[in-house]
Amino acid sequence: xxxxxxxxxRLQVRGASKKFGDKEVLQGVExxxxxxxxxxxxxxxxxxxxxxxxLIAGLEEPTEGDLSLDSSxxxxxxxxxxxxxxxxxxxxxxxxxxxVQVGVKSRDADEALKALEQVGLADRAGEWPGVLSGGQRQxxxxxxxxxxxxxxxxxxxxxxxxxxxxxxxxQQLIEQLWEDQRxxxxxxxxxxxxxxxxxxxxxxxxxxxIALDVNIAxxxxxxxxxxxxxxxxxxxDRILERDDSSSTTKRKVSYSI
Amino acid sequence: xxxxxKLAASRLAPVxxxxxxxxxxxxxxxxxxxxxxxxxxxxxxxxxxxxxxxxGDIFLYIWDSTRRAFIGLFxxxxxxFALGLLNGMSAGANRLLDSTLQMIxxxxxxxxxxxxxxxxxxxxxxxxxxxxxxxxFPIYINTLHGIRSIDPGLVEMSKVxxxxxxxxxxxxxxxGAVSSILVGLRYALGFMWLTLIxxxxxxxxxxxxxxxxxxxxxxxIDIVVFAILLYALLGKLSDSAAKWLESRLLQWNPNYAKQ
Numbered sequence: 001x002x003x004x005x006x007x008x009x010r011l012q013v014r015g016a017s018k019k020f021g022d023k024e025v026l027q028g029v030e031x032x033x034x035x036x037x038x039x040x041x042x043x044x045x046x047x048x049x050x051x052x053x054x055l056i057a058g059l060e061e062p063t064e065g066d067l068s069l070d071s072s073x074x075x076x077x078x079x080x081x082x083x084x085x086x087x088x089x090x091x092x093x094x095x096x097x098x099x100v101q102v103g104v105k106s107r108d109a110d111e112a113l114k115a116l117e118q119v120g121l122a123d124r125a126g127e128w129p130g131v132l133s134g135g136q137r138q139x140x141x142x143x144x145x146x147x148x149x150x151x152x153x154x155x156x157x158x159x160x161x162x163x164x165x166x167x168x169x170x171q172q173l174i175e176q177l178w179e180d181q182r183x184x185x186x187x188x189x190x191x192x193x194x195x196x197x198x199x200x201x202x203x204x205x206x207x208x209x210i211a212l213d214v215n216i217a218x219x220x221x222x223x224x225x226x227x228x229x230x231x232x233x234x235x236x237d238r239i240l241e242r243d244d245s246s247s248t249t250k251r252k253v254s255y256s257i
Numbered sequence: 258x259x260x261x262x263k264l265a266a267s268r269l270a271p272v273x274x275x276x277x278x279x280x281x282x283x284x285x286x287x288x289x290x291x292x293x294x295x296x297x298x299x300x301x302x303x304x305x306x307x308x309x310x311x312x313g314d315i316f317l318y319i320w321d322s323t324r325r326a327f328i329g330l331f332x333x334x335x336x337x338f339a340l341g342l343l344n345g346m347s348a349g350a351n352r353l354l355d356s357t358l359q360m361i362x363x364x365x366x367x368x369x370x371x372x373x374x375x376x377x378x379x380x381x382x383x384x385x386x387x388x389x390x391x392x393x394f395p396i397y398i399n400t401l402h403g404i405r406s407i408d409p410g411l412v413e414m415s416k417v418x419x420x421x422x423x424x425x426x427x428x429x430x431x432x433g434a435v436s437s438i439l440v441g442l443r444y445a446l447g448f449m450w451l452t453l454i455x456x457x458x459x460x461x462x463x464x465x466x467x468x469x470x471x472x473x474x475x476x477x478i479d480i481v482v483f484a485i486l487l488y489a490l491l492g493k494l495s496d497s498a499a500k501w502l503e504s505r506l507l508q509w510n511p512n513y514a515k516q
Binding site for chain 2: 057059077079081082083085087089091092093094095102103128129131144
C-alpha cells in the first residue's frame with residue numbers, strides 16, 4: 001500500500017496570477033492538493049479554470065506566484081505530469097497502439113498494449129483513430145496518458161464532447177483507474193454533477209479567484225442520492241448566485257437540474 | 258433508352274467513347290476525308306510506333322526525356338520542399354523570404370526561355386533549369402501550406418508528451434503536412450512534363466521533343482502524333498504513381514482509404 005500511495009504527487013499553487021495583456025485571468029490562486037487526491041475545478045467558461053490547468057501542466061508560466069509538485073517548482077513541461085485533452089488529440093496517422101506508444105518513454109509496444117488493455121481496447125490496437133468512435137478515441141488518449149504511470153494527471157474537460165452514456169462509462173473508467181493507480185488528478189469541467197461524481201474535493205473558480213472549496217464526503221462508488229444532490233445544489237447555487245441576483249430565476253434554474 | 262442505361266452500367270463503359278472516336282477517325286482517314294498530311298490514321302500512328310520500338314531509338318528518347326524531367330523535379334522539388342519546411346517552421350525565415358518567392362512566382366517561367374538560352378545555351382542545363390523552376394513553386398507553396406495548417410492542438414499535445422526536435426518533426430509535423438505536399442507533387446508532375454515538352458521542342462538533340470521536331474522536318478506526321486501520345490502516356494503514368502503514393506502514405510485518412 002505504501003508503494004501505491006507514493007505514486008501521487010502533492011501539488012501546491014502559491015499566489016498564482018496570470019495576465020494576458022491587461023486582462024487578469026487568474027488572481028492570486030492558493031491551492032494545496034495532497035498526493036493522490038482527486039480534485040475537480042469547476043466554473044463558468046472564461047473563469048480561468050483552463051488557464052490554471054495550463055499553469056499546472058507547465059504550458060504557461062504564471063505572471064506572479066509559483067507552483068510546485070512535491071516541492072520541486074513547475075517550470076515547463078514535466079515527465080511525471082500527463083494531460084488528457086477535450087478532443088482526444090490522437091495523431092491520426094498513427095494506429096491506436098502507436099499513439100499509446102507516444103506516451104511510453106521507451107516506446108515499448110508491450111507496455112503500450114498493457115495500457116490499452118487497462119482501458120479495454122486491446123482488440124482495437126491496430127485501428128486508425130479515424131475509424132474509432134469518440135469514446136474509444138478518448139480511451140486511447142487515456143491509455144496514452146497513463147502509459148508512463150504519471151504522478152499527476154490533468155483532465156481538461158475530457159468528457160465534454162461525449163454522449164451521455166459514454167460519459168458515464170468514461171467516468172467509471174477514470175475513477176477505477178485512479179483508485180488502482182492513486183495518481184493525483186485535477187479535472188477541469190463545467191459539469192457540476194460530473195465533478196461531484198468523481199472528485200474528493202471541488203474547487204469553484206470565479207473571475208480568476210477561488211470562490212468555493214468543498215470536500216465531497218461521499219462513499220465511492222457514488223450513488224446519485226440525496227447526499228449527492230446536496231453537494232450538487234450547494235455548488236450550483238454558488239455558481240448561479242453571482243450572475244442572477246433575482247431569486248426567482250435562481251430557483252427556476254435549480255429546479256430544472 | 259433501355260439499351261443506353263444498360264451500356265452505361267457495363268464494366269467497359271469508359272472505353273466505348275474512345276474506341277468509337279478512333280474508329281471514326283480511322284474510317285474518315287481511310288476514305289480520304291482527312292488528308293494524311295493533316296492527320297495520319299490511328300493505324301498509321303501505331304505502325305510508326307511499332308517501327309520506332311523495333312529500331313530501339315524510342316527507348317533512348319524516352320530515357321533522355323524522363324531523366325531530364327526527374328533531375329529537374331529532384332532539384333526544384335527538393336529546394337521547394339526545403340524552403341517550404343523552413344518558412345513553415347520559422348516565422349522569421351517566412352517574413353524574410355516568402356514575399357520575394359511570391360514575387361518570383363508571378364513570373365511565367367516559360368517566359369524566361371530566351372534568357373535561359375543566353376545563360377545556359379541549349380544543352381541539358383537549360384532544360385533542367387526550366388523544369389526545376391516549374392516544379393519549385395507548387396511544391397514550395399503546398400509544403401508551406403501543409404505545415405501551416407497542422408492542428409496546433411496536436412503540436413501542443415506532442416510537447417506535453419515530450420516530443421521535440423527531430424521526433425516532433427518526423428512524427429507530427431511531416432505526416433501532418435504530407436497530404437498537402439502530395440497535392441503539390443501532383444501539380445508539380447504536371448508542370449514538369451509541360452515544361453519539358455516546351456523546352457525540348459525549342460532545342461534538343463535527343464529526347465521525345467527532339468524526335469517530334471525531327472519528324473516534322475521530314476513531314477512524318479505519324480511520328481509527331483506518336484510523340485504527343487507518348488507525352489500523354491508519361492504524364493498519366495506519373496500521375497498514377499503519385500496517386501499510388503497517396504494511397505500508401507495516407508492510409509490513415511478516411512478520405513483516401515481504399516474501399
